[in-house]
Amino acid sequence: MGKGRKKTADEVDVILIGAGIMSATLGTLINELHPRASIEIFERLDEVAAESSDAWNNAGTGHSALCELNYTPQRPDGSVDITKAIKIAESFEQSKEFWSYLVANGLVDRPESFIRSIPHMSFVFGKENVAFLKKRYETMKGHHLFQGMEYTEDHALLNEWIPLMMEGRDEKELLAATKIDIGTDVNFGALTRALFRHLMQQGGVKLRLAHEVRDIERAADGRWEVTVKNLTTDRKRTVSAKFVFIGAGGGSLLLLEKSGIPEAKGFGGFPVSGQWLKCTNPAVIAQHHAKVYGKAAVGSPPMSVPHLDTRVIDGKLALLFGPYAGFSTKFLKNGSWLDLPASIKLNNIRPMLAAGMDNIPLTKYLINQVRQSPEDRLAALREYVPTARMEDWELEIAGQRVQVIKKDEKHGGILEFGTEVVSSADGSIAALLGASPGASTSVSIMVGLLARCFPERAKTKQYLDKLREMIPSFSRSIAADEQLCRETRERSAAILKLEPTFESV
Numbered sequence: 001m002g003k004g005r006k007k008t009a010d011e012v013d014v015i016l017i018g019a020g021i022m023s024a025t026l027g028t029l030i031n032e033l034h035p036r037a038s039i040e041i042f043e044r045l046d047e048v049a050a051e052s053s054d055a056w057n058n059a060g061t062g063h064s065a066l067c068e069l070n071y072t073p074q075r076p077d078g079s080v081d082i083t084k085a086i087k088i089a090e091s092f093e094q095s096k097e098f099w100s101y102l103v104a105n106g107l108v109d110r111p112e113s114f115i116r117s118i119p120h121m122s123f124v125f126g127k128e129n130v131a132f133l134k135k136r137y138e139t140m141k142g143h144h145l146f147q148g149m150e151y152t153e154d155h156a157l158l159n160e161w162i163p164l165m166m167e168g169r170d171e172k173e174l175l176a177a178t179k180i181d182i183g184t185d186v187n188f189g190a191l192t193r194a195l196f197r198h199l200m201q202q203g204g205v206k207l208r209l210a211h212e213v214r215d216i217e218r219a220a221d222g223r224w225e226v227t228v229k230n231l232t233t234d235r236k237r238t239v240s241a242k243f244v245f246i247g248a249g250g251g252s253l254l255l256l257e258k259s260g261i262p263e264a265k266g267f268g269g270f271p272v273s274g275q276w277l278k279c280t281n282p283a284v285i286a287q288h289h290a291k292v293y294g295k296a297a298v299g300s301p302p303m304s305v306p307h308l309d310t311r312v313i314d315g316k317l318a319l320l321f322g323p324y325a326g327f328s329t330k331f332l333k334n335g336s337w338l339d340l341p342a343s344i345k346l347n348n349i350r351p352m353l354a355a356g357m358d359n360i361p362l363t364k365y366l367i368n369q370v371r372q373s374p375e376d377r378l379a380a381l382r383e384y385v386p387t388a389r390m391e392d393w394e395l396e397i398a399g400q401r402v403q404v405i406k407k408d409e410k411h412g413g414i415l416e417f418g419t420e421v422v423s424s425a426d427g428s429i430a431a432l433l434g435a436s437p438g439a440s441t442s443v444s445i446m447v448g449l450l451a452r453c454f455p456e457r458a459k460t461k462q463y464l465d466k467l468r469e470m471i472p473s474f475s476r477s478i479a480a481d482e483q484l485c486r487e488t489r490e491r492s493a494a495i496l497k498l499e500p501t502f503e504s505v
Contacts, residue, residue, distance in 0.1 A: 057399030120183025427453030
């Protein structure tokens with residue numbers, strides 16, 4: 001830290017680490033707001049969007065809190081808190097606005113290649129869960145963000161909505177579901193690749209694949225020096241930048257620690273791996289047209305909420321169930337078994353130990369998940385698809401997620417299941433840690449990051465006017481303004497071609 005530096009030719013305005021949806025979104029925003037800014041992107045793999053952004057590594061749910069029960073917790077008094085659901089729903093509308101701008105202006109073509117309409121449903125069984133879902137529905141239906149949501153306990157109607165999930169069930173089984181037709185399936189891998197294709201056509205942007213960042217140090221003049229190894233030639237070089245964004249998914253924590261900024265102290269990571277059961281029978285796939293989310297088991301992480309998902313990947317219908325959680329010391333799917341031990345430092349060992357002690361049920365849950373046999377996984381699937389047969393499904397490895405552990409005065413350390421932006425006091429370096437809802441709210445996260453890291457520039461009229469062109473609802477509240485919400489959704493749906501077209505894929 002604080003070393004001197006000779007001026008070299010390898011200087012850029014912005015360095016983005018990781019070629020996933022976050023860097024693609026931030027790079028596109030910067031390029032639109034400041035077209036003359038020079039940007040260099042480093043990705044350790046030989047292709048973009050190959051980790052968490054890849055279609056098979058996530059559920060593809062356009063997370064808008066329409067069906068995800070973990071975003072609507074029940075309070076001690078029995079009422080349902082929809083505060084987080086409102087925030088996430090509003091953030092996803094901003095994402096759709098930005099994607100609409102990209103399509104309308106020719107930066108990205110064929111919206112159907114990355115986003116499609118699909119009903120979002122919540123599905124529960126048992127007296128206690130049915131009572132919760134009904135209370136959730138009664139609370140949410142009064143807010144315009146969730147207008148159009150339906151609720152039923154009627155088996156006949158459920159047979160219309162989800163025939164695959166109802167076949168073979170006891171007619172007396174107590175079930176309930178909500179359904180809303182404005183949900184989406186998003187191929188974040190396809191979207192990321194489209195964004196990078198556009199960025200690569202811009203003169204000041206360079207993408208370096210198979211380049212691994214080995215070190216990040218601050219020079220005496222305040223710029224950041226990033227040491228990168230070309231994994232093809234084994235040659236190293238150092239690139240200097242005014243601003244660095246670490247958007248390397250699970251790998252962000254290790255790189256953030258290398259920066260040495262005091263704001264990074266106390267942060268740790270808890271890796272959770274995942275697997276899907278992928279349907280291989282076209283006849284079964286054709287019977288289901290929805291994203292159906294259930295309720296997580298006690299002690300399980302939100303990324304392990306069971307759900308049965310209709311997907312469209314590479315133009316073909318797919319059906320996934322899961323995810324089945326597991327534990328790995330890797331921070332990336334293509335990472336190292338040493339990632340977790342390498343992340344433990346003197347400044348974060350106490351928060352990590354405290355979080356571990358407070359989450360013993362989670363540890364037990366993950367151990368049980370790791371020990372699952374194919375028959376155990378099939379039994380879990382049959383709770384949602386009673387007629388499921390082993391020969392119709394195969395195991396698919398999902399992406400790796402690293403949940404955030406942070407210091408806490410009361411508990412010493414807490415485990416969080418959201419996303420966290422960590423930046424230096426002067427805003428010259430920032431990292432995104434955490435997981436869901438992540439990609440779905442990438443636009444609002446990155447707009448917030450720009451305001452945080454470039455506060456003066458973000459107040460200028462030129463900046464604000466351009467931001468409102470890209471995101472018309474910016475600085476207004478879709479959550480508070482029903483008319484604005486309606487106009488925003490209608491505009492986005494028209495440009496993104498959000499119509500129920502799954503049957504015709």
